[in-house]
Amino acid sequence: MTSNKKPTTLKLRLSALVFTVVIIFATLELFSQVIYQTREDIANFFHVGDLLNLSNRLDPYEMAVPGDAFHWVLRPGYSADRSAVAELKKAQGKELGAQAFSADQNETGRSVSGITVNQSGFRGEALRDLEKFPRVLMLGDSVTFGLGTETYPHVVAGELLEKNIQVEIINGGVEGYGVRNLLKEVPRYRDLSPKVVTVMIGWNDIYDENLLDELQELPIKTGWLLREAWRAAMRLSEKDRSRAIELYQRQKTPDRHAAVLEKVRSFEPRFLDEVITLIDKLQAMGARVALITLPGLYSAEVEPDATALAIGHLPAYTANPFVLAELTARYNAALREIAERPDVYLFDAAEWSREALSPRREYFLDSVHLNERGLRKLGVFFAERLQQSGALDFR
The missing domain is CATH 1.20.5 (Single alpha-helices involved in coiled-coils or other helix-helix interfaces)
Structure with a gap:
């Protein structure tokens, strides 16, 4: 018993x-x-941005939006030369940003010098008379925001001026922005009454660590919560800056036959729905919308050389450059499909860059950011597309 x-x-x-x-x-x-x-409502209610010292992590030319956790805008009236900006970034532990702003690449003869934010909160000089100069608003992230020596919207403005095309080009780029950030700023964009809006966005969404759950098709959110808690602890302990350097310096392992690539090639990230929503809102303003595909350092067809591996950086969820390349290619393919919608223009910078930005290592600072030569060529391309596409035929 x-x-x-x-x-x-x-x-x-x-x-x-x-x-x-x-x-x-x-x-x-x-x-x-x-x-x-309910993460955004909770973050705003408990002022999570303040708790994690968001304001202290922003650059001096940026400021947090009160009551909106993890959203920021440019600081109206800010002005500093690029060496001062580089020093400030270095003091904040942003070594890569400091390098980008301290690099002396002035080759174009038409370069900007440092950072100026106008009173409307956009990079560049004061906005001109809307009645005399129809506006082209160029939205994006740090690629659009540009370097301390050049921005592609600045190049576009110069190219069109040389052809006596009287429009005002507004740089709507903000470092770190994703599609959601642009959606939050739609009311401010509406106040500008732009005739044309170009949208070059997606890098920060692709680099978002939460994309891993989508890629692995994990409906379980416990892992997400634990990861977010860990990231918050890293921010509070100021260790996330050293982690960023570690991620940049880690060894990359190119593998074009990795099993995950098959899943990547059919992957549709959720933020694509936000891209469509953004287009709808911009068109509702009465603006013509041009979608821009993303050119990057890494290509799905080309094995990265030693220089590309040295200067590139990858999302935290992979050490394989081909994963980033395939994700970008998939996103660009989705943008091309979206651009088939009525009254949406496509500026296929990714396809154009295959020859125009070859070899890639000569035009990129890292995996996504172009150097001054790259920005210059990109700006010339966009100026040509604005004219050839008929987007400027409102005059």
Whole structure:
């Protein structure tokens, strides 16, 4: 009798333990799902941006938006030369940004010098008379924002001026922006009454660590919550800056036959829906919209050489340059499909760059940011596309 009771008792205890673990995990997962679905409201209510010192992490030419966690804009009226900006970035531990702004590449003879933010909150000089100069708003992230020596919107403006095309080019780029950030700024864009809006966005969305869950098709959000908690702890301890350097310096392992690439080639990130929403909102303003595909350092067809591996940086979720290349190619293909919608123009910079920016290492500072030569060529291309596409035929 005693020998039969012991196995039964052990089984009951194991069953109780398994049941308890399942209940704990289910409760944690339910909690994680609720947090995920309401994350922005929770972040704003508890002023998470303030708790994590968002303002202290921004550059001097940026400022946090009150009541909107993790959203920021340019600081109206800011002005500094590029050496001052480079020093400020270096003091904040942003070594890569400091290098980009301290590099002396002035070759174009038409370069900007440092950073000036006008009173309207856009990089560049004060806006001109809307009645005399129809506006072309060029939206984007740090690629559009540009370097301390050049921006592609600045090049576009110069190219069109040489052809006596009287329009005003507005640089709507902000470092770190994703599609969601642009959506939050739509009311401000509407106030500008632009005739044309170009959209070159997506790098920060592709680099978002949460994309890993989508890529692996994981509906479970407990991992997301734990990862976000860990990232918050890193921010509070100021260790995320050193982590960024570690990610940049880690060894890359190119593998064009990696199993994950098959999944990447059919992947459709959720932020594509936000791109469509953005287009709808911009068109509702009465603007003509031009989508721009993303040219990058790495290509799905070309094995990266030693220089490309040395200067490139990858998302935290992969050490394989081909994963980034295929993700970018997939995103660009989706943009081409979206551009088939009525009254949407396509500026296919990715396709154009195959020959125009070859070899890639001579035109890129890293995986996504172009150097001055690259920005200059990109600006000339956009000026040509604006004319050839008919987007400027409102005059």
